Amino acid sequence: MFSLKMRASRNGNHVSGAERLVNEEKIEKISSELIKRAMSHENGVPDFINLKIEKVTEKINKLKHLEIKTVHSTSKENSRNIARNLLKNELEKYYLKNGKDIEKIDELIDFAFKIIDAGNMRGAAILDLDGNRLENILERGIRVKNIDTTEELSEKILKDSSLTKRTVDAIAIATKVVNCGVISELCTSDNFSYTTGYVATNDGYFRILNLKDKGQVGGRVFFVENSKIDELYDKLENMPVIVY
Ligand code: PML
Numbered sequence: 587m588f589s590l591k592m593r594a595s596r597n598g599n600h601v602s603g604a605e606r607l608v609n610e611e612k613i614e615k616i617s618s619e620l621i622k623r624a625m626s627h628e629n630g631v632p633d634f635i636n637l638k639i640e641k642v643t644e645k646i647n648k649l650k651h652l653e654i655k656t657v658h659s660t661s662k663e664n665s666r667n668i669a670r671n672l673l674k675n676e677l678e679k680y681y682l683k684n685g686k687d688i689e690k691i692d693e694l695i696d697f698a699f700k701i702i703d704a705g706n707m708r709g710a711a712i713l714d715l716d717g718n719r720l721e722n723i724l725e726r727g728i729r730v731k732n733i734d735t736t737e738e739l740s741e742k743i744l745k746d747s748s749l750t751k752r753t754v755d756a757i758a759i760a761t762k763v764v765n766c767g768v769i770s771e772l773c774t775s776d777n778f779s780y781t782t783g784y785v786a787t788n789d790g791y792f793r794i795l796n797l798k799d800k801g802q803v804g805g806r807v808f809f810v811e812n813s814k815i816d817e818l819y820d821k822l823e824n825m826p827v828i829v830y
Pocket residue numbers: 750752753756773774775776777782783784793
């Protein structure tokens with residue numbers, strides 16, 4: 587298989603990026619789809635597009651996608667409470683396992699919301715249970731790479747008129763992240779007008795409507811136990827995964 591990575595920018599600012607893992611015979615078709623995607627991006631027409639095509643020699647891991655559960659909520663406050671409870675449920679198990687004070691979980695979640703609302707990172711932040719940031723480069727964060735979804739999954743998701751390509755891309759990230767041992771992920775979109783975000787755990791991909799206000803920036807936080815961070819980093823970036 588081959589990895590295709592596209593990133594586009596304008597005046598040095600990131601406009602869009604996407605990646606695919608495809609068989610040799612699909613390289614041309616998917617390359618043109620990625621270029622089309624770059625050219626028609628909502629952030630404007632780019633003045634620079636980079637398309638990288640590389641043969642993947644490692645074993646490709648096939649992962650079953652997290653179940654999609656949409657949570658309808660009309661206010662940001664309520665949506666954030668729902669996200670908080672989902673995160674708490676998951677984090678509590680790890681706090682207890684590591685003998686940590688569960689009263690501190692709210693503080694950790696507040697910190698995560700602060701990070702995503704600051705919106706100044708290209709990749710995700712990684713937080714351990716004590717609220718330490720574990721990314722190699724703080725401003726950059728970690729970018730989950732070498733992922734794709736099968737056409738069947740993508741078609742199945744897009745058949746639902748309430749879902750878009752955003753969900754297809756996000757489910758690939760969330761499924762890989764959770765399978766790599768991340769306890770849970772909190773995400774809001776970096777698109778100003780897209781207010782749906784999600785919490786991903788082993789129990790599913792919980793899309794939560796109105797997780798931020800229109801006009802707000804977004805971000806991603808991965809919650810982890812702090813052991814084996816180098817191994818986790820390597821997997822998140824380099825392990826080839828196709829989500830089905
Ligand atoms: C969804 O609607 O399922 C996508 C949630 C947000 C994904 C993040 C993004 O597109 O920037």
